[in-house]
Amino acid sequence: MSFQQNSRDDFPVLGTSVHGKPLVYLDNAATTQKPNVVIDAIANYYKQSNANVHRGVHSLSDKSTLALEEARNTITHFLGAKNQELILTRNTTEAINGVLYGWALHNLTKGDVVVTSQLEHHSNFVVWQQVCKMTGAELKVVPVNANGELDYEWLESHTQKVKLMAFTYVSNALGTVLDVQRVVSVARNVGARVLLDGAQAVAHMLVDFTKLGVDFFAFSGHKLYGPMGSGGLLVRQELLDKNEMHPWLFGGGMIAEVHADHTLFHDDPVERFTAGTPDVASAVGLAAACEYLTNIGMETVAQHEATLVAYALEKLAQIPSVEILGPLTNRVGSVSFLYAGVHAHDVAQVLDSQGIAVRSGHHCTMPLHLAHDWIATTRVSFAIYNTKADVDTLITGFEKVSQVFGK
Amino acid sequence: MTEDLYQEVLLEAAENPQNYGTLTDPDFEFQGYNASCGDKITVQLKLDSEEKVTEIAWQGDGCIISQAAMSVVSEAVKGKTLSQIQKLGLADVLGLLHFDTISPGRIKCSMLGLGSICKAIEEVA
Ligand SMILES: Cc1ncc(COP(=O)(O)O)c(C=O)c1O
Secondary structure, eight states: OOOHHHHHHOOGGGGGGEEEEEOOOOOTTTTOOOHHHHHHHHHHHHHHHSOOOOSSSSHHHHHHHHHHHOOOOOOOHTTTTGGEEEEEEEEEEHHHHHIIIIIIHHHOTTTOEEEETTTTTTTGTTHHHHHHHHHEEEEEEEOOTTTTTHHHHHHHHHOOEEEEEEESSOOOOHHHHHHOOHHHHHHHHOOOOEEOOOOOTTTSOOOOOHHHHEEEEEEEGGGGGGGGOOOEEEEOOOHHHHSSSOOSSSTTTTTEEOOOSEEEEOHHHHHHTTTTTTOOOEEEEEEEEHHHHHHHHHHHHHHHHHHHHHHHHHHHHHSTTTOOSSOSSSSSSEEEEETTOOOHHHHHHHHHTTTOOOOOTTTTHHHHHHHOSSSSSSEEOOOOTTOHHHHHHHHHHHHHHHHTTTT | OOHHHHHHHHHHHHOOTBBSSSSSSSSSEEEETTTTTTTEEEEEEEOTTTEEEEEEEEEEEOOOHHHHHHHHHHTTTTTOOOOHTTTOOOHHHHHHOOOOOOOGGGGGHHHHHHHHHHHHHHOOO
């Protein structure tokens, strides 16, 4: 694939070495590396445009305001959303907490039901446990079958009093892809809102927020080749128009009028949900990442990664000590596995000694691990710059695991 | 680093853990937990009248580092008083394991055993 070699060269960190070995980075679900265009965009913003936004009449402030506006346009265009539907956050976790404070606390009461699943990242689980404690709502957890897929029939038969369904679009542990259409249609039938945790989707597939038809969509910019500390929450226009979604951070920037005894919030949702000075540089960096991906094309990205995942599944299946977890088809991004007789941390450490970065532990999905009695699992996850050669290095890397532990 | 980390001593300690099992009549028992990987350890202690550890037993699943560390720590605390145990730290555990150093990501693993014992002592003290 022609973009491949270029894309590797675009990421300076991929040229570094670990323990004297060339870095093979397979922990992309945790965070992706950043291309030069992103790093440069951030540096250039600080070199040429840095000023606070909206706060001055001076030209530099205008330039900065414009940079933020353009960045918001690029990011929302990339995700198939409208500019005003985006609330910039630091990451997915903050975005999901925004739904707690900005929506759930205003719309849930005792007896209401929130539905989430066993597959969720703690970010999309602990938040709902907490909101139920705060409001007296009840949390229902959709079980996951042996293949790592949601039990949709269970969901369809547990719809009474459901006000919110919060699911991950793509599982960070198993790569399972949610049937969004099915969830949305169940939700629409009972008038429930839908939140998608898009943290593991945005970097791997074309996302069209409007077409998905969900109410909330949370994502992390840093998992999308953008800077750390960038991310966002998309909120469907209708919820903003109806004032169903409330600001949850208060202070400068988000107000229309402040009086000694009361405050009117800004009419414009973008302003209303931007309290305090925004991280313009991160937004600019994230926009550069979106442009970078648009230039490659998300279909190309998806195809390339599907090839890698299929290749990894094929090769891993040939190692007798390895048990692959999750579905064998219709999966995206991550492949987790158990290595018989060797703890995931020990597998990861031996791979690290060969320059191979993988994730070990429960990947912030303890409910899933507990349900399956997995203490810890090892995960490899792919990005545009990974190659089949990376998978080959990984597979060879297991020889040393076997040597060290005799397993 | 890995060659050092997974030296014979360590593999041996993890393969044949000392004091693995349970006590019939412990004076206290507690669970340690490594939130980053879900590793769990249960430790039981028996004390004499001077609060010295006379017997210890532990059980749990975990990586080689946490298992080996718990094994050597369980030997080391025998005959010590609770306040002596509380003075032990990472350096002592690394010493027992014959490590010069450990990567930041594995500190939690090596301290799971001793850390849980110390927490439990704090709770009963
Ligand atoms: C599915 C999923 N949701 C949420 C998160 C949390 O993302 P962040 O740490 O950027 O808030 C992650 C990150 O690992 C994830 O994979």
